[in-house]
Amino acid sequence: MNENDIIDNYLKKLSINNSSSKFLNDDIFFDKKNKLAVTVDTYNEDVHFLNFDKPNLLIKKVLRSSLSDLICKGINPKYYFISISSPRGILNKKNLKLISNSLINEQKKYNIYISGGDTNYSKKISFTLTCIGFGKKIIERNNVKLNDDIYVTGNIGDSYIGLKILKNKIKYKNNYLKNYFEKKYYEPELAYKFTKILNKYANSSIDVSDGLYDDLNKLINKQKQGYRIYINKIPTSTNFKKILKINKLKLQDHLFHGDDYQILFTAPKKFRNVLISESQLLKQKVTIIGEICSKSTKNFLTNGNSVLNTADFKGYTHIF
Numbered sequence: 001m002n003e004n005d006i007i008d009n010y011l012k013k014l015s016i017n018n019s020s021s022k023f024l025n026d027d028i029f030f031d032k033k034n035k036l037a038v039t040v041d042t043y044n045e046d047v048h049f050l051n052f053d054k055p056n057l058l059i060k061k062v063l064r065s066s067l068s069d070l071i072c073k074g075i076n077p078k079y080y081f082i083s084i085s086s087p088r089g090i091l092n093k094k095n096l097k098l099i100s101n102s103l104i105n106e107q108k109k110y111n112i113y114i115s116g117g118d119t120n121y122s123k124k125i126s127f128t129l130t131c132i133g134f135g136k137k138i139i140e141r142n143n144v145k146l147n148d149d150i151y152v153t154g155n156i157g158d159s160y161i162g163l164k165i166l167k168n169k170i171k172y173k174n175n176y177l178k179n180y181f182e183k184k185y186y187e188p189e190l191a192y193k194f195t196k197i198l199n200k201y202a203n204s205s206i207d208v209s210d211g212l213y214d215d216l217n218k219l220i221n222k223q224k225q226g227y228r229i230y231i232n233k234i235p236t237s238t239n240f241k242k243i244l245k246i247n248k249l250k251l252q253d254h255l256f257h258g259d260d261y262q263i264l265f266t267a268p269k270k271f272r273n274v275l276i277s278e279s280q281l282l283k284q285k286v287t288i289i290g291e292i293c294s295k296s297t298k299n300f301l302t303n304g305n306s307v308l309n310t311a312d313f314k315g316y317t318h319i320f
Helices: 003-015 019-024 055-071 093-110 158-166 175-186 195-201 212-220 238-247 269-281
Strands: 029-031 036-044 076-086 113-121 126-134 149-153 204-207 225-230 263-267 286-294 300-303 306-308
Touching (some): 003 019, 019 029, 055 076, 055 093, 055 126, 055 204, 093 113, 158 175, 158 238, 195 263, 204 212, 212 225, 263 269, 269 286
Parallel strands (some): 076 113, 225 300
Antiparallel strands (some): 029 036, 036 126, 149 286, 204 263, 300 306
């Protein structure tokens, strides 16, 4: 049984009288009357991250991953709560100082404030983050429109390369490349200034956490819509292209594994020029990678003239 089965079959019915829960069909709670948005995430060692070797960097990844859930909804985060479960000896003075200094920098960068939390003993280290923000509306999933452009912010794939380098599963020619990709893994670049553009133009939105293909399907969910995605239009960095060439790797094998924390969203074609223009003023990269089409048109990913088998591009799913 996977996480979606658990939600659909056992938990969703509990939310039926609580419209703010979005019927557990989004990664966010939104109380429109009080303009309150809340999201919760847990990160476990050996599941969501490799180890605790770099606590100053790991805490940035954990926090930014949680903030991303609000940012992709058009909400600027304001407060966060952090709970840490840890074996004895891990939360020593050295590591706590490293964590604290990183959180100070993150608070300044994103204008957020720690507001509570908890600590517990456990056999492996884990973090639970609750993030809160305020806004008049959110950009929900399940609201794509026929002929919408499909956009993504930033670049895709760097974080996955960083993970493979940390696992010693990929070659690199110099320390510059190694440091570049490890930084992308630990410090994903959030499009946190992009919320006002989302609120003006987007019909539907999600962050790319479990993988671009899987998250696109979550964005559409049970709507009667299909899509076309053009692999060659998915934005990647110059270093990403270099590392693929060095290792003789296929592009499509490294684009759909998640942990990018970029914003995947749809918007009407009539807004294309103004949306791209305003994004450039913010110095935020956005790229059109496809379009929403009718359900009668089979979903597909294309690479040039080739139609790819979508079964090859599944992202991450928790299995219980």
